[in-house]
Amino acid sequence: MRLLQKDFQVKLRNVYSFFTIYANIDGFNPAKGNAGAKEAPWIAIRKSEGWRPVKDRTVLDRWILSEVQLTLRDVAKSLDTYQVYDAAQRMVALVDALSNWYLRRSRSRFWAPGFAQDKQDAYFTLYEALTTITALSAPFIPFFTDEMWGNLVVKPWPSTQPESVHLARFPDVDASLIDEGLAAEMGAVRELVSLGLKVRTDNKLKVRQPLSRADVILSRRELSERVAVYQELISDELNVHTVKLVEPGSPEADVVRYRVRPNLRAMGSRLGPKLAPVRKAFDSGDGRALHHELLQTGKVALNVGGEDMVFPAEELETLVEAQPGYAAAGSGVGVVVIHTQLTPALEDEGLVRELLARVQGARKDLNLGYADRIRLWVDGDEQVKRVVDAAREEVSRETLASEIHVGPEGLKGTEEEDSLNGLPARIRVERA
Numbered sequence: 001m002r003l004l005q006k007d008f009q010v011k012l013r014n015v016y017s018f019f020t021i022y023a024n025i026d027g028f029n030p031a032k033g034n035a036g037a038k039e040a041p042w043i044a045i046r047k048s049e050g051w052r053p054v055k056d057r058t059v060l061d062r063w064i065l066s067e068v069q070l071t072l073r074d075v076a077k078s079l080d081t082y083q084v085y086d087a088a089q090r091m092v093a094l095v096d097a098l099s100n101w102y103l104r105r106s107r108s109r110f111w112a113p114g115f116a117q118d119k120q121d122a123y124f125t126l127y128e129a130l131t132t133i134t135a136l137s138a139p140f141i142p143f144f145t146d147e148m149w150g151n152l153v154v155k156p157w158p159s160t161q162p163e164s165v166h167l168a169r170f171p172d173v174d175a176s177l178i179d180e181g182l183a184a185e186m187g188a189v190r191e192l193v194s195l196g197l198k199v200r201t202d203n204k205l206k207v208r209q210p211l212s213r214a215d216v217i218l219s220r221r222e223l224s225e226r227v228a229v230y231q232e233l234i235s236d237e238l239n240v241h242t243v244k245l246v247e248p249g250s251p252e253a254d255v256v257r258y259r260v261r262p263n264l265r266a267m268g269s270r271l272g273p274k275l276a277p278v279r280k281a282f283d284s285g286d287g288r289a290l291h292h293e294l295l296q297t298g299k300v301a302l303n304v305g306g307e308d309m310v311f312p313a314e315e316l317e318t319l320v321e322a323q324p325g326y327a328a329a330g331s332g333v334g335v336v337v338i339h340t341q342l343t344p345a346l347e348d349e350g351l352v353r354e355l356l357a358r359v360q361g362a363r364k365d366l367n368l369g370y371a372d373r374i375r376l377w378v379d380g381d382e383q384v385k386r387v388v389d390a391a392r393e394e395v396s397r398e399t400l401a402s403e404i405h406v407g408p409e410g411l412k413g414t415e416e417e418d419s420l421n422g423l424p425a426r427i428r429v430e431r432a
Contacts, residue, residue: 008092009141011099012133016148018103019126021370022110028123031156038160040169041131041153050120054177058118061125063186064102066179067094068132073173075136091137098129101190105233127152138165181226188223188333189230192216195329195336196238203327203340207239208357209350209421211338214240217253218334219295239353240338248292256328256337258287259319260294267315277305291318295332347421351384352391354420355427359399362429373432375403377410380425402432 022028030045031037037044045051054065071094078087109122131152138145149165162168196214200207214234218224224245231243246252261282262275271278281304282290294300300311320335322328328337342350359376368374376399378388388395389406396404408426415426 008088008095009144011095012137013144015095015099015103015126016130016152018110019123019130020151023123023127025370026110026115026119026123028120028127029156030124030127030152035157036160037157040135040171041157041161042128042171044157045124045128048124050117051124052117052121054125057121057125059182060102060105061121062177062179063182064098064129065125065177066182067097068129069174069177070183072132072136072171073178076170076173079139088140091133091140095133097190098133102126102129132171135165135168135171142166185223185226185230188227189234191331191333192227192336193234193237195331195333196234196240196338199327199329199336199338200238202329203338205327205338205340206350208353209239209342210346210353211238211240211340212343212346213242213244213339214238215244215246215252215255215337215339216334217246217248217256217337219248219332220334221248223333238336238338246337255323255326256330256335257321258291258330259321260285260287260290260300260316261319262311263315263317267311274304278302278309278311294318348383348387348390351387351421351423352394355388355391356395356398358418358420358427359395359401359429362427363399366429366431368431371400373400373402375405375430375432376401377405377415377428378425379406379408379411380420381423384420384423384425 030041030048033049034044034047037047054062071090074090075087078084078090103126106122106126109119112119130148134145134148134152138149145165149168150163153161153165153168154163197207199205205211216227216234218227228245231245235241235243244252262271262278264275267275267278281302285302290300294313294316298313300316302309302311318330320328320330322337325339325341326337327340328335330336355378359374363372363374376395378384380388385406388404392404392406395401411426411428415428418425418427
């Protein structure tokens with residue numbers, strides 16, 4: 001529990017810090033044009049300049065604000081019945097979603113030049129989420145939430161808002177912001193992304209290395225149309241060029257094979273001497289049919305030695321095996337199959353991604369600010385120089401490099417030998 005509490009506070013502080021840094025840079029003021037508001041801050045902003053109804057914002061904005069309200073509903077119910085651990089777990093899940101999904105997917109909106117409506121929507125969305133979470137988690141982390149409240153709420157509304165979060169009312173659930181369908185869709189998408197990342201990890205496929213394609217085989221066909229609109233998002237998360245929804249039973253789905261087998265820890269003691277024939281029955285069965293039955297009914301029925309037996313899902317495990325050139329993983333939502341073959345073009349893309357990561361690391365080591373410009377020198381073998389020279393525009397944009405020098409000229413000879421995806425290279429970064 002202590003580990004979860006620490007993780008929760010670290011993620012919440014990181015999101016809070018991100019918001020305050022960029023809100024100060026852009027001059028975002030949640031009370032602009034509405035300095036005398038007396039309602040709770042997540043209500044008061046609705047009359048502020050630049051605020052737009054949630055229904056008109058992006059799907060990510062609508063989703064995270066729906067998640068905030070769903071969490072508020074669940075936490076209030078848990079606290080009313082003294083289920084403190086359940087309430088804490090729900091808030092941990094919300095802050096993880098806010099940090100690792102919403103903010104990570106929305107960073108480019110905060111970094112965009114100017115102050116267009118989409119950028120304002122992002123600020124108001126994150127502000128509403130943070131202030132609601134501040135009041136929601138005040139009973140659990142009283143000191144940090146009081147700090148957040150003072151900066152996020154009292155500072156813009158010094159004369160009308162309670163000076164402490166512990167003097168404010170606990171938030172009421174706003175049912176108009178809850179979208180159960182959207183929550184289910186995004187939950188499925190996040191699970192598919194987790195599966196794809198698991199495939200990469202298990203098969204030692206670097207996330208920074210672009211790949212050609214990922215196939216998604218959904219367990220429930222009715223999800224296909226709803227998930228289809230998120231193909232670009234899934235593609236970006238998995239770093240693949242294309243995501244394709246594949247029908248179960250189609251030739252493209254035949255690159256994976258299913259094996260359903262007993263979970264020995266779960267059923268070994270129950271079956272005793274029957275365990276061996278049960279294992280044999282599963283091994284000789286049609287893995288695809290067994291997997292389909294398990295998904296549809298939550299159990300598998302088999303005749304073992306003339307005896308009809310039923311095995312619930314918690315006593316079984318499903319393995320997904322892919323043909324050479326593919327890698328796969330599955331769960332209740334479906335299967336993600338990644339095409340693993342690398343082409344020279346993909347290898348070049350991976351080299352650029354690796355360089356960007358190294359330069360960003362160097363920026364951090366130099367304690368450069370978010371807007372500080374750099375000068376960059378890169379030398380290496382012919383492939384490194386060719387790829388970096390061709391990607392000058394992208395590297396400049398992503399690293400804020402005002403100058404990029406390719407080749408040995410300008411290197412001082414003190415740079416350590418580096419490696420970019422196994423290729424020798426030397427890199428030098430300095431403040432412009």
